[in-house]
Amino acid sequence: MLLVPTLSLIKKRQKQWKVERIYDDYKILIEKEKSQIDAIVVLTPTPLHQEVLISLLTENIPIICEKPIVSSYEEMLTISQLYDPNKHFIAVTNNYSGYPMVRELQEKIQNDELGDILQIRLKMPQESFLRPPKSVRYPQKWRLVDGYIPMISLDLGTHLHHLSSFLLQEEPSKVMATYDKFSKYNVVDNVNMFIDYKSGIKGNFWLSKTALGNRNGLHIEVYGSKASASWHQENPEKLEFSYNSGQKVIIDRGSDGEMINNPLYNRMTPGHPAGFIEAFANLYNDIANCLDNFLQTKNKINSKYVYSFEHALSGIKLLHNASISNDKKTWINND
Missing domain, CATH: 3.30.360.10 (Dihydrodipicolinate Reductase; domain 2)
Incomplete structure (x- = not known):
């Protein structure tokens, strides 16, 4: 229900991309394919991210997530309770730095x-x-x-x-x-x-x-x-x-x-021009290297170009405090 809009498009893409199996529910995808998955890319609308991320973290499946990682600071705190940097892989695709x-x-x-x-x-x-x-x-x-x-x-x-x-x-x-x-x-x-x-x-x-x-x-x-x-x-x-x-x-x-x-x-x-698509390609190259290292060593992300959960948490915190500032019409500490 979150991956494709119509059955006809599903069949068209399946043929074009030579995909053996497709799913219209990410939960079934995880259940059936988790032993075969290197990583899942989360590209659903932002309000749907939290539910998907919780399912993937619970199964210890590496995650590549479109920014922003979630919609609120409260959702970020919920994810924080599950996320273990020594066990989980999360890369967030902020493509412009590519x-x-x-x-x-x-x-x-x-x-x-x-x-x-x-x-x-x-x-x-x-x-x-x-x-x-x-x-x-x-x-x-x-x-x-x-x-x-x-x-x-x-x-x-x-x-x-x-x-x-x-x-x-x-x-x-x-x-x-x-x-x-x-x-x-x-x-x-x-x-x-x-x-x-x-x-x-x-x-x-x-x-x-x-x-x-x-x-x-x-x-x-x-x-x-x-x-x-x-x-x-x-x-x-x-x-x-x-x-x-x-x-x-x-x-x-x-x-x-x-x-x-x-x-x-x-x-x-x-x-x-090295444009938008090339910037994504640069970033995905870096993410692939980090993911390969994680799958082999379980070491957390260590790259000057790939940003993970902690960085996304800082961003959501800043935006949350910006809303407090707008409400109170004053400076708000972000420490």
Whole structure:
């Protein structure tokens, strides 16, 4: 009931993909195939994740889960009671950090090429609630139901939390947030979050589904004492730097760099964008390596690119505290 929409599509895909057995109920799938499964990828709508994750954790089946891992902090605490990092494998697919240029930026930050980081600003504006895409039926009904954490934060805010943590290797210590409802759907569709870090870094997240002119305007800006960096997801091949000397530099996959010369990031020659699908491919390559290591050694995930339950828990906690901040109109500690 959660895997495919129609019987005709089931039969079509079964033939195309040469799948011997198919199931329309994940519980039956687990019961019948658990001895044959290396991992299960959870791609159901977010509100259905918790039930599936509990079933998989109970059977000790490795999990690759689409972000966000669950819909609420309460659900996260329920999963926490079952999750054992020494026994369970959970990888969460935050795909944007799979882009070569984002990984190059992480490397440059860690190598102190930007100096002391002063500010990080991430935005993910979209226009979909005012100008929905004509090519798909949008928005889906389940995206128009807000819990205590609004759906826009689960959809988009998890990406910004992940990218900030990926780049800075630090979790927020405080958050102040404001929510707005600009569309006809009567759900939160615009969020501003001010972020403090214990290191002194200041952050700002903006996520919106009512920003006309933006298809998916994911944008990263990092400001340091030596240089700043800027990256746009809609132009993913370019990473821009501005130095305190006044010099400005744009690098791409054809440039010399720490990460971008890796053959993994050059499936096609420079000039052919390493795009959304390639970013997923990079991440799944990393997840496959971690899963293979887990199946052989039972060691928990140890990768700079693959993020697991603990990271997802931090993200849900931040978004939960953002909702408290919006309610109380004040800063909320996120420690």
